[in-house]
Amino acid sequence: LGHFEGNFKSMSITCIASDTSGRFGNQVDQLLGVMQFARNLDRTLVLPNFIEYEYPKTTMVPFESIFEVSYMKKYVKVIRMSIGPVGVWMKQSAKSRPSLCPTKHGWMPPHRRSDKDCLALCWSPRKSLYDESAPVGCQAKEGNPFGPYWDKIGVSFAHDAYFGDLPGGYDLTKPGSKAAWLERYLKWTSRIMEKALQFIKQELPRPFIGIHLRNHNDWDRVCDHVPSKSSTQPLFASMQCDGEEFYDGQLTKEICSPSASTVVEQVVDMVGRIGARSVFVASDKDHMIETINEALRPYEVKAHRLNPDDALVSLAILGQADHFIGNCVSTFSHLVKRERTNSKPSRPTSYFGIRGQRRQMEL
Template identity: 35%
Template sequence: ASDGVDVNGYIVYCPCMGRFGNQADQFLGALAFAKSVNRTLVLPAWVEYIPYKTGSIQVPFDKYFKPEAILPYHKVITMERFMTELAPKVWPPEKRFSFCYIQRGNGKGCDAKDGNPFGPFWDNYKVDFVGSEIFGPELHYLAIYKGNGKLSWQEKYPGDTWPVLAFVGPPSGFPVESTNVHLQEYLVWQDDIEKKSRDFISSLPKGPFIGIHLRNGADWSRACELVDGTQTHLFSSPQCLGYHQENGKLTAEMCYPSTSTIIKQLKRAVKKINATSIFVASDRNHLITDLNTALQNLNVVVRKLPYDSPHVDLAVLGRSNLFIGNCVSSFSAFVKRSRDVHGFASEFWGYPPDLRR
C-alpha cells in the first residue's frame, strides 16, 4: 500500500531457541513460511548469551546481515524499523496477541514472556501481550510442506483482521528443512564483517588455505556423550548423513573427533589442495600447538583470529579453499550452506568413516 503497509500482514517471532547456528537454521524456515503465507517477515534480533551472566542480549538483525539482500526472495523489514515505523499503525498495544502452537508454562495461554530469552526479547521492543492465540495442530507451520496449510493460515487469520502474527518461538523447525537449505544465499554479511574476514585472509601466507571448525566446548562434549552408535541423527547431522539417513550412521568421532582423527584428516587435506595454511575456528580449544607440531613437516602454518568473533570466524571459514566442519553442529552447518551457494568444497570430521583409516 502507499503508506508502506503490507495489507497481507506481518510475521514477528522470537528466535528463542539455541544460539547463533540454531537461530540461523530456524530463520531460513521462518523466511520460507512468511513467503508461503505472503506476509512480510519482520527480521528479529539475534539473541546472544553472555558467558557467566544471566539473561540475554538482542542484537539487531542488520548488525550482521544485509536486509536488502533478502528482498529478491521475499519482503522483509527489521524489527527495529517495524516497531518505530509500522507498529503504531498496524500493531497498537491493545492488539498484541502472542501466537503459539500449544499452551506454554503454567497458564492457559502462550506465556510469551515467561523465562529467558522470551521476556528479555519482547522487553527489548517494549512489547506486552494482551492475550494468546493458540493455533493448534491443524495449522502447524510445517503443514505448508504437506501442501495443505497455506490456505488455512490465510483463511483463519486474514491480514485485515490479523495484521500481525507474533510467534512465541520460530515458526519453523530445527534443523532447517532440506527444501529451505538454499535460502542461505540471501544471508549476506554486512560490509564490516566481510572486510575483517578479507583482511585476515590477506594476512595468511600466499596459497590455498583450509578452514576448520573445532566444536569442543563443555556443552558440546556433554551433547556428544549421547552418541552411542544407536542414533541415526543428532542436531545438524542431516547435513552429512542425509535427511533420510541415506548416507550412513552417526558416530562419536563425527560429533567429537579425537585429535588424531583431526590430524590424519588434515594431513590428507593439506596434500590434496597443496595448502599453505590452516585457519582454525573454535568455541574453546583451537589446538594450535598440537596442529603446528603435527604438521610442521608439511610446511603449513596454523592460525586463528587474533580476537574473538564468531561471525568473522564464519565468514573466513566460508571463504576457505576447503572447509572441514562438524557434521552435528549448526555453526558448521551455516558455513557448509554458505559454501554450497558458491559450489565450494566441504568435508566433515570423521566422515565418511573410512577417512579415518
C-alpha cells in the first residue's frame, strides 16, 4: 500500500475521490461533497489529484500543490496520494502492478480481499455508454478521464453501491446552509498566495474590482439550456444566486452569458460606487481588456489580467478583491464566492445580469 502515505493499520474504510468531471470549479464542488461524505461516515479521505485540461494533454496535479493539507485535517481525517518515489511505480503498466480497491474492511491489495468486496460508490446507476449489453451501474471506469484516472492510481472495482438523492441537498435558501460551506477548509498554498499578492501589489492599486468572464465556445452550449425568456430550473452553480439582492429566481440567458454591454455597464457602475482604482479580469477566453479600458478611460482606471494565464492564481486574486462580479452559473465564480463569504470579514460579491433598476431623475 505504498501508494498512499499514512498508517493503514489504524484506518477503517478509506474514501478516495475522483475529481475528474469538468474544470477546476466542478472538481472542487465534487471534493466538498466527498469531504462531508467521509466525515459523516467517520472515514479517512485520500486527497485526490486535480486534473488540468491543458490542450493537447491532461495533467494530474497533487492536492497539496494547490491547497494546504493542514486545514483539511481540521475537518476530516486525510492522507495524501504519494508523488514521491512511488510515482515511478505508478507509471508501470496496469498488468505489472498490483491493484487496490475499497472494501468494507479498508483498502486492500488482491491477496487480502475478494473481488466481490471492491466497492464503487456513485449517486445512481446508469447505462453503459459503450456496451448496450452491460448491466446498469456506476460505470466508474468508463470513458476518459475516469478510466485513466483510476488506472493510474491503481484502483479497480467489481461492485457498485448508490447513495441516492439527498432531500434538500441543493437548497441554498435553507437557513444556515451557506454558513455551513466547507470552503473555509480549502486554503491556497503559500506558493499560490504569494504570486497573487505580488501581482496585486505591483498591478492592482486598491480598492480594486475582480471580475470573472466565462465566454469560451463551450459556455454557449451550456447557456442554450436556458429558455429564451427565463427558467426557474437550476443550472450548474446558479443556486448560489438565490437570496441575492435583485435576483427573483428567474435564470436568463443574459445572466448565464452576459453581453459585452452588460459587462461594461456593471464594471463602470461598480468602479464609480466604490471608487475603484483598478480592475482585474479572469476569463477562459476573451478578457475584454481593450473594451473595458476604453470605457474606464474617463475614470483613469485600468483593467489587468495575468499573462500567461494561471487559473489558480486568478482565483486567489479574485478572492482578495474589494468587490467581485462573477457569473451566477459558473462553478469557477462560485468557488470565489464561497471563499469571499468565509473570509473575515466577508467580502461583497455581485453577478453579471443581476442588478437593480436605474433610478430615474425627475427635473
